[in-house]
Amino acid sequence: MRRTLSALCKNEPGVLAQMAQECGKYDANILSLAAGETENPEVSRIVLRIDGDDAAIDKVERYLDSLDEIIQIDDLSRKDFVDRELVMVKVAMDREQTGQLMQIFEVFRANVVGMGQKTITVELSGDQERVDGLIQMLIPYGIKSMCRSGMIVLKRGDE
Known part of the structure; x- marks a missing residue:
């Protein structure tokens, strides 16, 4: 089962490593990890997207x-x-493929950020389904390299 944990923590060395190590102890696989300061520089938010059985993830939490x-x-x-x-x-x-690629980028509202003789680099920000969709569309063209930031999340509403 996949779960998303969001932790507010003290902005101190070793906290992220300790969290990641704990996931491994309980056989919870980290699918995505993102960390950064919040509006308070003494507090960081760490978002873990993890996969494992419910009991293991409950123990980690x-x-x-x-x-x-x-x-x-x-x-x-x-x-x-x-x-x-x-x-x-x-x-x-x-x-021959430039026009097709540009149409894909337009549909997904991806921005071209670099261009070489044989490659084109784009960026996209969106929910996981949108990012996965762009990647699936680009696989047939030959992905040369890729970097994903990891999922960041906030609760909806006033909470």
Whole structure:
């Protein structure tokens, strides 16, 4: 089962490593990990998208919640949230394919950020389904390299 955990934690060295290590202890695979400062520079938000059985993920969540460095942890899988991810993709390109690629980029509202003689690089920000959709459309053209930021999330509404 896939779950999304969002943790507010003290912005201190080692917190991220400790969280990742704990996931491994319980055989919870990290699918996506994003971390960064919040509006308060002393607090970071770490978002973990993890896969594992419910019991393992529950153990990870309970352990993380017990750490002094963790201010608050939420399992957003059971809540309504907004998610975004950034992806940059370098795709093989030849003159005959340029028009087709540009149409794909337009449909997904991806921005061209670099161009070489044989490749074109685009960026896209969106929810996971949109990012996955662009990647699937570009596979037949030959993805030369790709980098994904990891999913970032916030709860919807006033919470």
